[in-house]
Amino acid sequence: MKQMKWSTVAVIIPMLAIAVALTGCKRKQDEVLINPDYTSGGGGATTGGAETTTGTGLPLVDQERLVFDKASGLQPIYFDYDRFDLRPDARATLQANAELIKANPDVIVQIEGHCDERGTQEYNFVLGEKRALAARDYLIQLGVSGDRLVTISYGEEVPAVQGTGEAVWSQNRRCEFNNARR
Numbered sequence: 001m002k003q004m005k006w007s008t009v010a011v012i013i014p015m016l017a018i019a020v021a022l023t024g025c026k027r028k029q030d031e032v033l034i035n036p037d038y039t040s041g042g043g044g045a046t047t048g049g050a051e052t053t054t055g056t057g058l059p060l061v062d063q064e065r066l067v068f069d070k071a072s073g074l075q076p077i078y079f080d081y082d083r084f085d086l087r088p089d090a091r092a093t094l095q096a097n098a099e100l101i102k103a104n105p106d107v108i109v110q111i112e113g114h115c116d117e118r119g120t121q122e123y124n125f126v127l128g129e130k131r132a133l134a135a136r137d138y139l140i141q142l143g144v145s146g147d148r149l150v151t152i153s154y155g156e157e158v159p160a161v162q163g164t165g166e167a168v169w170s171q172n173r174r175c176e177f178n179n180a181r182r
Contacts, residue, residue: 068110073100074177076160077135078170081116084130086138094135097177098142109144110178111135113153114160116169121155128153135175 074097077090086094101109113128113135132151140146159172 068178068180072179076174076176079173107179111151112176115156116172124155128155
């Protein structure tokens with residue numbers, strides 16, 4: 001094996017240091033903020049047909065015994081690539097969903113966060129969770145009791161459509177809503 005010249009080593013080491021530093025500089029998902037207009041400030045809203053709530057906590061039921069049904073009439077919402085902020089069409093859908101939820105006070109709603117196949121599995125689980133929480137926060141702002149909303153992230157594990165390409169990926173970046181009776 002040939003010996004490297006010191007001048008070569010002097011160039012390679014700083015380049016490696018820069019490469020290592022740059023790999024740690026990827027934008028963290030936490031830096032993407034949900035628009036404050038879409039988040040709750042604590043408990044359920046106090047006007048606009050708000051439900052009585054004990055807070056923004058989880059339902060006071062044994063969640064392991066709940067059986068969630070996809071045939072809830074609640075419509076999915078969709079997200080842009082690598083984002084969890086709510087688009088205008090998602091807000092409109094959530095407003096309609098909020099009215100259905102409030103009209104059925106004995107229902108607990110599960111919000112599923114989903115991603116497309118791009119990104120690592122770990123990253124997509126976190127992104128799916130943030131999408132579900134953004135939807136939950138907006139429903140609370142619309143007057144749905146946080147005590148009736150649970151979230152779960154499936155990341156990229158449960159695609160709505162199989163395949164690749166933007167037409168497929170755009171359908172997989174979503175939140176779906178299921179319900180269970182108390």
